[in-house]
Amino acid sequence: xxxxxxxxxxxxxxxxxxxxxxxxLVYDELMLKHESPIEHPECPARIKRIxxxxxxxxxxxxxxxxxxxxxxxxxxxxxxxxxYLNIMRKSEGKKxxxxxxxxxxxxxxxxxxxxxxxxxxxxxxxxxxxRMVWQGDLANGMAVVRPPGHHAERDNAMGFCxxxxxxxxxxxxxxxxxxxxxxxFDWDVHHGNGSQTMFEDNNKILYISMHRxxxxxFYPPGRTGGHxxxxxxxxxxxxxNIGWNHYNVTxxxxxxxxxxxxxxxxxxxxxxxxxxxxxxxxxIGDPLGGCALSPEVFGWMTHMLKLYAGGKIVLALExxxxxNSISEASIQCMKSLLGDILPSPPPLQPxxxxxxxxxxxxxxxSPFWISLGSLKTQITMLSGLDCAKSPTGAENPxxxxxxxxxxxPTKPLTRSAAKAAAKTTQDDxxxxxxxxxxxxxxxxxxxxxxxxxxxxxxxxxxxxxxVQPLPTCPxxxxxxxINPDELEIDPKAPCAVxxxxxxxxxxxxCYKVLCSRYVKQHMVDxxxxxxxxxxxxxxxxxxWCYGCDYYINSKNVDxxxxxxxxxxxxxxxx
Numbered sequence: 001x002x003x004x005x006x007x008x009x010x011x012x013x014x015x016x017x018x019x020x021x022x023x024x025l026v027y028d029e030l031m032l033k034h035e036s037p038i039e040h041p042e043c044p045a046r047i048k049r050i051x052x053x054x055x056x057x058x059x060x061x062x063x064x065x066x067x068x069x070x071x072x073x074x075x076x077x078x079x080x081x082x083x084y085l086n087i088m089r090k091s092e093g094k095k096x097x098x099x100x101x102x103x104x105x106x107x108x109x110x111x112x113x114x115x116x117x118x119x120x121x122x123x124x125x126x127x128x129x130x131r132m133v134w135q136g137d138l139a140n141g142m143a144v145v146r147p148p149g150h151h152a153e154r155d156n157a158m159g160f161c162x163x164x165x166x167x168x169x170x171x172x173x174x175x176x177x178x179x180x181x182x183x184x185f186d187w188d189v190h191h192g193n194g195s196q197t198m199f200e201d202n203n204k205i206l207y208i209s210m211h212r213x214x215x216x217x218f219y220p221p222g223r224t225g226g227h228x229x230x231x232x233x234x235x236x237x238x239x240x241n242i243g244w245n246h247y248n249v250t251x252x253x254x255x256x257x258x259x260x261x262x263x264x265x266x267x268x269x270x271x272x273x274x275x276x277x278x279x280x281x282x283x284i285g286d287p288l289g290g291c292a293l294s295p296e297v298f299g300w301m302t303h304m305l306k307l308y309a310g311g312k313i314v315l316a317l318e319x320x321x322x323x324n325s326i327s328e329a330s331i332q333c334m335k336s337l338l339g340d341i342l343p344s345p346p347p348l349q350p351x352x353x354x355x356x357x358x359x360x361x362x363x364x365x366s367p368f369w370i371s372l373g374s375l376k377t378q379i380t381m382l383s384g385l386d387c388a389k390s391p392t393g394a395e396n397p398x399x400x401x402x403x404x405x406x407x408x409p410t411k412p413l414t415r416s417a418a419k420a421a422a423k424t425t426q427d428d429x430x431x432x433x434x435x436x437x438x439x440x441x442x443x444x445x446x447x448x449x450x451x452x453x454x455x456x457x458x459x460x461x462x463x464x465x466x467v468q469p470l471p472t473c474p475x476x477x478x479x480x481x482i483n484p485d486e487l488e489i490d491p492k493a494p495c496a497v498x499x500x501x502x503x504x505x506x507x508x509x510c511y512k513v514l515c516s517r518y519v520k521q522h523m524v525d526x527x528x529x530x531x532x533x534x535x536x537x538x539x540x541x542x543x544w545c546y547g548c549d550y551y552i553n554s555k556n557v558d559x560x561x562x563x564x565x566x567x568x569x570x571x572x573x574x
Contacts, residue, residue: 240365
């Protein structure tokens with residue numbers, strides 16, 4: 001009990017310091033000095049082009065600059081070995097001929113007399129930016145730094161990386177700054193072997209990597225980036241690998257992975273800090289990636305991640321070697337961090353190879369994450385795919401899935417009846433995945449519901465669809481008319497039963513705050529006890545009706561006062 005009380009007190013903003021709304025930016029031309037004597041993809045122009053492009057787009061002027069400084073030895077020792085740090089320090093100021101010694105020979109690395117200092121600046125910049133976001137001095141931020149870090153292991157430099165910038169920041173957040181749960185999302189096209197190894201037995205730092213795998217033949221070679229590597233010991237289940245085994249990975253593939261794997265796991269994990277290993281080498285035209293992601297998809301992913309950890313998100317540059325692609329992708333990410341409206345995604349469709357890769361990840365991780373259990377059945381039922389047989393007992397719905405009650409005050413509607421009542425056709429309600437309703441040019445992007453992109457399956461022609469929320473439902477009429485000025489919603493309120501804070505919902509009938517089906521299902525229990533159907537999510541501002549077993553459009557005129565009040569309470573403005 002005492003430990004629980006201390007934990008709660010540590011999580012409070014007891015200083016009363018207001019949380020910043022500013023976006024931080026780390027960049028310094030000192031990091032240009034790490035330069036290969038021969039042409040090399042990891043070149044100084046990478047960060048210079050990104051910074052110049054963002055400045056020309058007017059984004060730099062809107063950010064708070066965070067000065068770079070060298071990471072301290074103590075900070076680096078949190079994830080790296082002392083002998084390795086000594087070797088790296090000895091390289092500083094050396095001539096090229098001196099660096100030909102076997103002591104300085106690493107895997108896929110070029111080393112100059114300036115490399116060590118630049119690597120220290122890169123790590124120090126990421127650490128300071130992350131600390132400022134965690135402490136509330138910044139709302140979020142981006143570190144345009146080099147050399148990158150996610151391949152660097154405890155005692156080894158590799159893959160253009162010397163110090164694991166993101167790993168240092170994540171470890172310090174947990175060990176020194178008081179973070180309880182940190183997620184590292186690595187969307188670089190290469191698997192972050194270094195980050196995975198450092199945290200594979202850690203249940204406080206969740207590592208998720210989405211990368212080209214090619215059955216272990218893509219860099220870094222080997223099986224460590226496969227779906228079966230889920231972590232060890234206390235960290236079992238806290239290592240998530242989505243490994244692509246096909247060329248030309250598309251926006252549709254990535255968005256499917258976000259909705260089937262990443263978002264459910266993040267909702268269940270409840271991170272209080274999000275760090276992104278932001279490599280852009282999966283972007284179209286990259287000489288090393290072999291993928292076809294648009295610059296816009298990186299902005300969409302950033303937008304989705306902002307719904308977690310109270311928006312405390314840090315993007316740290318990793319790879320990306322097409323100067324045009326990385327500049328455009330960085331602009332999209334920065335616009336999302338600043339709260340700008342992003343371009344709406346076109347219709348997207350994942351390929352069968354992508355679905356198979358996603359299924360393998362879900363299959364490996366479903367024993368550890370409740371939220372992945374039901375999705376495993378959906379993936380299996382997708383037509384034309386040879387994923388696996390339906391798991392035993394899959395015909396029995398999860399007890400955490402919303403269920404109809406026997407005698408509600410208003411007759412419960414089937415999905416088809418609800419659609420008819422809302423005057424919408426099946427064709428209107430379901431669109432191919434990729435018509436993902438995260439972004440709306442008419443609203444602040446945070447207002448749209450990520451839940452509107454929850455995955456469903458057709459009744460006759462089984463395929464992958466994105467659920468479009470119903471315009472309304474009969475249960476809306478049961479809500480008491482309210483005066484918006486008298487309505488107060490606290491998005492940080494804990495569950496009234498278990499006092500859990502991440503992934504809570506508020507009942508729109510009695511205003512009771514309870515946790516979701518993916519936590520301890522107290523809102524589901526509340527529905528069964530009271531027949532209160534309509535609930536509003538604190539995480540993504542979506543509205544769910546238990547009576548209709550469906551999402552309801554949050555822009556509905558009768559729901560708008562509730563959604564608006566939550567938006568103001570959460571973000572400070574409409």
